[in-house]
Amino acid sequence: MHFSRRIRSVAAAVATLALGLSTVAPVTEPAEAQSFPGVVSGVDVAGHQRPGGAAIDWKSVGTIGGQDFAFVKASEGEGWKNEYYDEDAKAAADAGLKVGAYHYARPAEDAATQARYFASVINAGPATQLPPVLDLEVDEGLGPVQLAAWTQTFLSEVQARTGKRPMIYTYRYFWYERMDNTNAFTSYPLWLAAYQNQPPAPVGGWDKLSFWQRSESGRVVGINTPVDMNIFNGNEGQLGQFAAGNLRAGGGVLERFQAPDSGELKVLEQDNTALVVAILALASGGLGAQQLIDAARLAGFDPTDADNIAGLVRALANQGELPVDDLRTMMIGNYQIGDLLILLDNAAKQA
Known part of the structure; x- marks a missing residue:
């Protein structure tokens, strides 16, 4: 928007990206467990994966890194x-x-204009095989009804102008709380972000995921930064069918698949209530940064990651960008620490 022996924790990746604190040393060896028998994996990249304009070695991404799609x-x-x-x-x-x-949605701006622009970039650029994607992670003040209408306008316009039915990328908290868990879009494929070891259940009435974004901090040979890592819900043949336009292809793989346990991801699967309480207390002046760091360490983050979480929260609070209302909702909902970090990441993108 993969996993490895030395997977860089999501908290550190989020904080470093958001605050621009450091660069990452080039990868010199393959990441562990990039591929499993019968599991089709891939990456998604943006400008963050091109620090200083350095090119991605896509041949290595595929041949050594074992990735099938991007x-x-x-x-x-x-x-x-x-x-x-x-x-x-x-x-x-x-x-x-x-x-x-993929297109990162800005719902405060016109849906049709964005869709036309996205389509023009795709149509004028290199040939693509997979569906165009609406990356829907922020509401920018729209309510669920307005946002659903915005989304439908965008999707319809993209399909009309590219001839391809789009796919939706989102994450649990956003779909539950900002889209009111609507089931109005189940005719479009779903790509769901959830940073955990086991594949998540679908949201919004979908019967399956097409893609699962499992981590945003994987390491892959050929890419010199942490990168989002994804699994397709099907085998290689089904991915070929999906790319050819059969958007119902796949299914059944993620439903029976459990990734090898990762300590960092296990941390993210915990209930987020205690950490959210500490973040809100810091934002209100009731606690200091050290108390938030202590809460993060108690949750299982190492000292560096705990410091990064506190630094990110302080930066967002100082900029007036900390999503306090969302945090209060998340505190009483059934959400994990991974959902919390996606929320903070999106707040940082808007800051």
Whole structure:
């Protein structure tokens, strides 16, 4: 928007990206457990994966890293284009990966204008095989009814202008709380983010996931930064059918699949209530940063990650971008620490 022996924890990745604190050393060896027998894995990339403009070695991503597909950020809002989109989409396809493009939605701006712009980027760029994706993670003030209408306008316009039925990328908290868990979009494929070891259940009336984003902090040979890692809900043949336009292809793989346990991901599967309480207390002045750090360490984060979480929360609070209302809702809902970190990541993107 993969997993490895030395997987960089999601908290550290979120905080580092949001605050721009450091760069990441190049990968020099394959990440562990990138692929499992019968499991089709892939990455999604944006400009963050091109620090200083350094190119991604897509051939290595496929042959050594074991990745089968890639989604590349194409656009955002009404007129912003990822300057590396054309290069990465072509190079990934030339390396034998199935490629798709995604658009980061800005619902405060016009849906049809964004859809037309996204379609123009796709149509003018390299050929893609996977459906165009609406990355829907922020509401920017729209209520569930308005946001559903916005979403339908965008999806319909993209399909009309590209000839391809789009896919929706989202995460649990957003769909439950900002889309009112609507089942109005089940005719479109679902790509769901959930940072945990076991595949998540679908939301919004979908009967299955098409893709699962399992982590945003994987390491893959050929990409010099942490990267989002995903699993397709099917085998390689079904991915080929999906890419050819059969968007019902796949199913049944994630439903019986359990990834090898990762200590970092196990931390993220915990209930988030105690950590949310500490974040809200820090924001209100009731607790200091050290208390939040202590709460994060008690949850199982190492000292560096705990410091990064506290730093991210302080930065968002100082900018007036901490999503306090969402945090209060999340505190009483059935959500995990992984859901909390996705929420904070999205707040940082808007800051």
